[in-house]
Amino acid sequence: MKKNQEKSWYALYTKSRAEKKVLEQLTQKGIEAYLPLKRTLKQWSDRKKWVETPIISSYIFVKIPQADYQRVFDINGIVAYVSYKGKACVIPESDILAMKRTIENQMEFSVESDQIEKGQQITVTSGPLEGICGQVMDVQGTKKIILRINHIGYTLVVNLDGATFKKD
Known part of the structure; x- marks a missing residue:
């Protein structure tokens, strides 16, 4: 595949x-896209209902070749690429795969927008996140793996109870 035809996630x-x-709209145009969603129980004055909401508000991920970079702006509702x-x-x-595995396997997690202090580097050796690297920190007495998505300024914090890991 030529350099400008190789697909990357943005x-x-x-x-x-x-x-x-x-x-x-992206799907209708044949553009591979990923929107991480979570199910939450919403409470109204007269009822409760399960709804799927984005894990990271106002973000969506696309996998496109460089040649299609401008094509996404044909979609109504897109503001800009996350850029540096x-x-x-x-x-x-690997970051997209980690998010998908975390959500598909209904693992406990939270999304944090602040910077988390550096900790021990590990690689998960079993469970749905096998092969994923991250940092460990002690949060409320339980070990968590920090999967940084540095490029967008968010951090995915996953509960690793029951999974094993090795120190890097």
């Missing part, structure tokens, strides 16, 4: 609450 900013509509020094940040495939 993060896009969307208009507020437009993530699902953007996902639908004017250049869109490439998100490593």
Whole structure:
């Protein structure tokens, strides 16, 4: 595959609450996209209902070749690429895979936008996140793995109870 045809993951900013509509439009145009969602129970005055909401508000991920870089702006609701020094940040495939595995396996996690202090580097050796590297920190007495998605300024914190890991 030629250099400009190789696909990479990028993060896009969307208009507020437009993530699902953007996902639908991207899919209709044949663009591979990923919107990490979580199920939450919403309470209204007269009822409760399970709804799927984006894990990271106003973000969606696309896997496109460099040649299709401008094509995503044909989609209503996309604001901009998440970029650093004017250049869109490439998100490593392993970060997308870690998010997908965490959600698909219904692992306990939280998303934090602040910087987390550096800790012990580890690699998960079993369980749904096998092969994923991260940092360990002690949060409320339980060990967590920190999967940094540095390119967009968020950190995925996953509960590793029951999984094993090795120190790097």
